[in-house]
Every structure is written in structure tokens, then in C-alpha cells.
Amino acid sequence: MELTLPAATRQSISPRPGSALHRVAAIDVGSNSIHLIIAEARPGERLRIIEREKDTVRLAAGLTETHHLTDEKIKAAVATLRRFTDLAHAHDVTAVLVVATSAIREAWNRDVFLQRVEQEIGLKVEILPGVEEARLIALAVAEVTDFQGERGLIIDVGGGSTEFILTDGQTPTYLASVKLGAVRLQEQFLSRQDPPSRAEIEALTTYIQSGLARTVREIQEAGGFQRVVGTSGTILALAAAKPDTHSLETKAPAPKKVAFTxxxxxxxxxxxxxxxxxxxxxxxxxxxxxxxxxxxxxxIIVAGGILLETIFRELGIQHLTTCEWSLREGVVINYLREQGWSLSHTPLSAGDIREHSILSVARRYAYEAGHAHHTAKLAEQIFDQTLPLHGLGMREREWLRYAALLHDIGYHIAHTSHHKHAMYLIRHAELPGFHPHEIAIIANLARYHRGSLPKRKHEDFTRLLPVHQETVTRLIPILRLADALDRRHGGKVKEVIVEMQDQSLQIVPISVDNTDISLEVWCAQQVLPIWATVFPGLKVEICPEQAAPAAMYR
Structure with missing residues (x-):
């Protein structure tokens, strides 16, 4: 089922057809919170979220008992929507999309709320059916998740309802919305004692089991699932607050966490x-x-945790991966596709998602594509031919490539210390498909493509696990050499041949059509002490192409 947002939902600002840039605001009026995102779409880039705001209005408070939104909550919601609309206009958006979910769907006086919003702010709110809410969530998750051809179950725990979707990353095969949400359940079962009693917890668990029975059966009859993705604030909070397993098992202090999201x-x-x-x-x-x-x-986190644990148990789930994109991003993607924007019509592989994420950041900061890609190519050649020396694998090779693509984006801020600026930009970029330690490794590699080697006083480096510090250290000489061999950013060195014998390394740059590469050779020679420092006892030399033994040529 395709959702076509009515013209009235595209508030007040008409789109600019054919524009190279769309900025779109999406406001999600939920049971617990009202969320705003402002998204920027540019050709050739992943959708970029440039603004996020949230206000915990708790519209669903008391709704289970009275079926009515209170005047106090309506007033608070209107004030939030006015502030969010002003913020959207300040960003010069081409459209403001406003949707509402469980609380407004179920409120008997929802028309009062809708009329006040329209009269006081000029916004028309689209109330999404539960199944359509689920479809839009799936649209967002599929945009940034690799299902690897497997059937995935997406779970979105909201304040008033929980959505379940079965999909392989393309068209969902099962959509369901169940009236089980963290706010609703907390008010019904856990509002009397603090902390809750065992009897309250058991009563809540039994109620959730009953409410899930049909959905569990339907998911099983639909063929089940092979992987699970969780979205929404409740699931993200539970994943962020989970106990450190190292501390639980050893009772020792947990290792320092990497300061990368x-x-x-x-x-x-x-x-x-x-x-x-x-x-x-x-x-x-x-x-x-x-x-x-x-x-x-x-x-509400206790009720949300019990709900999610019961879902895990009833469906036999052992492991879940979170996704930050959900309904709001789905609303924007759906709208952009209606406007003729092509984001991704087919599911991307894990490599595609990661590459697309890196290139989106690179383009955002106006990277010099020719130099970046050529540096990455040379770095991969050097990596492959020095494998016995560094002993790293394909994942580390991938990190090297991505660092090479992003190593100069710091020029977007300033020439001076651009390597440090690059680290900052990578740290704070949205990079779907990457774990925190991977973002940290790539950022550190970009930071050390020039300047000093890592030192104890460099906190971003010392926060890495020791094994990741070693990985970064071994990759630094490779990235620096590749960068030096394209010093004039002209691709004059078409390939690098490396000959390894015991503790001796001979590097032969091969020029394009016998072009003069004396500058590139000189710059590469300045990097050789770094190799000797990282790999003690290693003798490294740059051998001009003409002087290299014929046996070295492929």
C-alpha cells in the first residue's frame, strides 16, 4: 500500500522542482514525544539529517483511562509544533510533513487537537493508520540496513503501540501494529509503586503475552525471520543502557569507551x-x-524493557541490532520519492551501504575525488603487497580505503591542521553501516595521514582498544606513502610495485607514460622513516622505475 500524503500535509512552502537541493522537515506527533527532523537531499548523496529536536510532551498521558487528550497536553503540543515549525522555516525547507500516530489515532477528541493546530499554526496533521506507520518505518530502516538477502523482523516500540514488519529490505511481507506501548503499559500497570512490585511486573508480563499472541502466531505462519532490527527511543535507550558484560563477568572496571557514536x-x-x-x-x-x-x-523505561524482553522471549529472539532511522526518516523518503528523487530502489549490500556512507560524507565536504580515489587505489596496492609485514586482513584493508577517501576533507574547514579537522568531521558524521570502533579507526587514520605519529597525550588514539591502536599504527605508513605518491594530485604514479625480502622492502613507483615523477619519489622518501619506526629493523628504499630489476614488473 502506497501512502500519498495529501497536498495539505505539505505545509505552506511549495517545493522547487528540479532543485539540486531539497530540505524537508518531518514532524512526528507521538504518544510520548514530538520529534522533528530536518533532512537535506542532494544528488549523489545519502539523505542527511541536519537537525533533530525532541520534546517529551507525553500526549498519551491519561488516554487509556479517559480516551481524551487533556487541555494541558494539547496546549503543550501546540506550543512544541509552533516552535518546530519556526525552526523548519529558518532552515528554508521546501516542505513540512506532519504525521501523528497512536495517541491521536485513539483520542476521542482528536478533532479538537487537529483544529487547534491548523487554526493556530496553519499545519494540517496526517493521522497515520498503524499499518502505514509500520510501512514507513520499514522504508527508513531498509534505506540504511543490509539484510543480506535474509528475512528481517523490524520492531518499533513506541509510547502507545509497537509495530512489527517482516522484510528482506524490499517490499514488506508482513505489517502489524499492536496496542502495546511503553507509556500505555506504564500507566496501566506500573504507576502505583516505585520501584514496581513483583506482582505488578508479573501482571504486566502476562498482559503483554496475551496482547502479543496473535502477532507471534502470524509472524511464525509468515515464515519467521533470520535477523532482527529494533528502532525507536525505547529500544535505543535500552541498548545504550545495557550493562557492560566485561564488568558483569569479571567484576573488573570496564575498558574505556570509544568516544565515537x-x-x-x-x-x-x-x-x-x-x-x-x-x-x-x-x-x-x-x-x-x-x-x-x-x-x-x-x-517508562521499565515498562518498555519488560515489553521488549517479552517480545524476545515469545518470538525466540536472541540478538537485536538497533537502527536510528525510523518513522520520521521514512516520511521524508516517501515524500522525496513522490517528488521524483531516487534514493535506493533496491536493497544495498553491507559494502554498498558503507561505501555510500563514506562517499556521502566525502561529497558533503567537497573532497577532491581524483586524488582521494587514486590515493585509495595506491594504498590498497601497497597493503596487498606488504601483507606478510603487517599481517592485517580484509576488514583492515577496507578501513584503509575509507580513510584514504576521507583523509583530506579537513580542508573544508581550513588548510592548517586539516588532518585534525578531518578527524573531527568523521567523528561527527552520520555513517550508517559502521560500528563505533570502526568510525574511531577511520578517523584516527585520517588524522595521522600527516604530522606526528600517535602519542600518549592524543586522547582519541588512546581511547582505542590496544588491538585497534596497533591496527591504526600499522596502516599509517601505508596511507602516508600512498598520499605522497600522488603529491601533485595528478595520478602520475599509476601503480606501485613492492618487493619484500626478509627485512628489506623495495618500493617501485610506476609512472604514467614515463611522466616525470621525481617530486612524488622525493615525497615518498620523506615517509620512509615512518616505516622504520613502525616496523623496527625494516630497511625500506624507493627504487626508480628505470633502476628496478626486470623481475619486479608484472
């Missing part, structure tokens, strides 16, 4: 169970201080 994290059934036992013993005041849990979500 990821588009996806992992949550196992065992981790969720351990977290829930802890949450259920903590009073609200203590939960507010728990890392990873927004203080405004602390009152």
Missing part, C-alpha cells in the same frame, strides 16, 4: 534480561541518572 548497536537477550533486573530494582530517581537513559524516559 554509531548508527547501530547490539542488544542480546541476556543483556536485556540483566538490564531489566537492574531497572526493576531501581527507584525513578536512580533511573534518571542511568547512562543512556534520558531523564524524561526514566519513568
Amino acid at each position: 554509531s548508527f547501530a548497536s547490539e542488544l542480546t537477550y541476556a543483556e536485556l534480561q540483566a538490564l531489566n533486573r537492574r531497572l526493576q530494582r531501581m527507584p525513578h530517581k536512580a533511573r534518571r541518572k542511568l547512562p543512556g537513559v534520558d531523564s524524561r524516559r526514566a519513568d
Whole structure:
């Protein structure tokens, strides 16, 4: 079923057909929070989220008992929508898309809310049916997730409902919306005692099991699933707050966390169970201080955790991967496709998603494509021919390639210290498909493509695990040599031949049509001490093409 947002939903600002840039705002009026994203679409780039705002209005408060939105909550929601609309206009958006979900769907006085929003702000709100909400969630998740041809189950736990989708990354084969949400369940079962009693927890668990019975049966009858993706604030918060398994098992201090964010994290059934036992013993005041849990979500996180754990148990889930993109991004993607923008019509492989993420960041910061891609090509050649020396694998080769593509994006900020600026930009870029430690490694590699080698005082490097510090250190000489061999950014060195014998390394740059590459050779020679430092005892030399033994040529 295709959703066609009515013309009235595309608020006040008409799109600019044929424009090279679309900025679109999407506002999601949810049961717990009202969310705003402002997304920027450019040809050849992944959709970029340039602004995110959230206000925990809790529209669904009291709705289960009275079936009515309170005047206080309507007033707060209108104020939030006015502020979000002003912010959207300040970003010169081409459209404002406003959707509402469970709380507005079920409120008997929803027309009062809709009329006030239209009269006071000029916005028309589209109320999404539960199944359409699920479809748009699937649209967003598929844009940034590689299902590897497997059947995936997407779970979105909201304040008033939970959506379930079966998909392989293309058209969903199953869509369902169940009236089980963190706000709804907290008010019904866990609002009397703090922390909740065992009897309350057991009653809630039984209620959830009953509410899930039909959906569980339908998912099983539809063929089940092979992987699970979780979206929404509740699931993201639970994944962020999960206990450190190293600390639980060894009772030793956890290793320092890498200060890099990821588009996806992992949550196992065992981790969720351990977290829930802890949450259920903590009073609200203590939960507010728990890392990873927004203080405004602390009152509903227990109900959300029990709901997710019950879903895990009833469906036999052992492992879930989170996804930050959900309904709001799906609304934007759907709208852009209606406008003729092509984002991705077929599911991308993991490599495609990662490459697309890297190139989107590169283009965003006006990278010099010729030099970046040629540096990456030379770096891969050197990596492949020095494998016995560095002993790294294909994943490390991929990190090297991505660092080569991004190593000069710091010029977007300034020439001086551009290597440090590159690290900053990579750290704060949205990179779907990458784990935090991978973003950290790529950022560090870009940072050390020039300047000093890593030092103890460099916090971003020392935060890496020791094995990742070693990986970065071994890749630095390769990236620096590749960069030096394209010093004039002209692709004058078409390939590099490396000959290894014991502790001796002979490097032969091959020019294009016997072009003069004396500058590139000189720059490469300046990098050789780095090789000797990283690989003690190694003798390295640059051998001019004419002087190289004939046996070295392929």
C-alpha cells in the first residue's frame, strides 16, 4: 500500500522542482514525544539529517483511562509544533510533513487537537493508520540496513503501540501494529509503586503475552525471520543502557569507551534480561541518572524493557541490532520519492551501504575525488603487497580505503591542521553501516595521514582498544606513502610495485607514460622513516622505475 500524503500535509512552502537541493522537515506527533527532523537531499548523496529536536510532551498521558487528550497536553503540543515549525522555516525547507500516530489515532477528541493546530499554526496533521506507520518505518530502516538477502523482523516500540514488519529490505511481507506501548503499559500497570512490585511486573508480563499472541502466531505462519532490527527511543535507550558484560563477568572496571557514536548497536537477550533486573530494582530517581537513559524516559523505561524482553522471549529472539532511522526518516523518503528523487530502489549490500556512507560524507565536504580515489587505489596496492609485514586482513584493508577517501576533507574547514579537522568531521558524521570502533579507526587514520605519529597525550588514539591502536599504527605508513605518491594530485604514479625480502622492502613507483615523477619519489622518501619506526629493523628504499630489476614488473 502506497501512502500519498495529501497536498495539505505539505505545509505552506511549495517545493522547487528540479532543485539540486531539497530540505524537508518531518514532524512526528507521538504518544510520548514530538520529534522533528530536518533532512537535506542532494544528488549523489545519502539523505542527511541536519537537525533533530525532541520534546517529551507525553500526549498519551491519561488516554487509556479517559480516551481524551487533556487541555494541558494539547496546549503543550501546540506550543512544541509552533516552535518546530519556526525552526523548519529558518532552515528554508521546501516542505513540512506532519504525521501523528497512536495517541491521536485513539483520542476521542482528536478533532479538537487537529483544529487547534491548523487554526493556530496553519499545519494540517496526517493521522497515520498503524499499518502505514509500520510501512514507513520499514522504508527508513531498509534505506540504511543490509539484510543480506535474509528475512528481517523490524520492531518499533513506541509510547502507545509497537509495530512489527517482516522484510528482506524490499517490499514488506508482513505489517502489524499492536496496542502495546511503553507509556500505555506504564500507566496501566506500573504507576502505583516505585520501584514496581513483583506482582505488578508479573501482571504486566502476562498482559503483554496475551496482547502479543496473535502477532507471534502470524509472524511464525509468515515464515519467521533470520535477523532482527529494533528502532525507536525505547529500544535505543535500552541498548545504550545495557550493562557492560566485561564488568558483569569479571567484576573488573570496564575498558574505556570509544568516544565515537554509531548508527547501530547490539542488544542480546541476556543483556536485556540483566538490564531489566537492574531497572526493576531501581527507584525513578536512580533511573534518571542511568547512562543512556534520558531523564524524561526514566519513568517508562521499565515498562518498555519488560515489553521488549517479552517480545524476545515469545518470538525466540536472541540478538537485536538497533537502527536510528525510523518513522520520521521514512516520511521524508516517501515524500522525496513522490517528488521524483531516487534514493535506493533496491536493497544495498553491507559494502554498498558503507561505501555510500563514506562517499556521502566525502561529497558533503567537497573532497577532491581524483586524488582521494587514486590515493585509495595506491594504498590498497601497497597493503596487498606488504601483507606478510603487517599481517592485517580484509576488514583492515577496507578501513584503509575509507580513510584514504576521507583523509583530506579537513580542508573544508581550513588548510592548517586539516588532518585534525578531518578527524573531527568523521567523528561527527552520520555513517550508517559502521560500528563505533570502526568510525574511531577511520578517523584516527585520517588524522595521522600527516604530522606526528600517535602519542600518549592524543586522547582519541588512546581511547582505542590496544588491538585497534596497533591496527591504526600499522596502516599509517601505508596511507602516508600512498598520499605522497600522488603529491601533485595528478595520478602520475599509476601503480606501485613492492618487493619484500626478509627485512628489506623495495618500493617501485610506476609512472604514467614515463611522466616525470621525481617530486612524488622525493615525497615518498620523506615517509620512509615512518616505516622504520613502525616496523623496527625494516630497511625500506624507493627504487626508480628505470633502476628496478626486470623481475619486479608484472
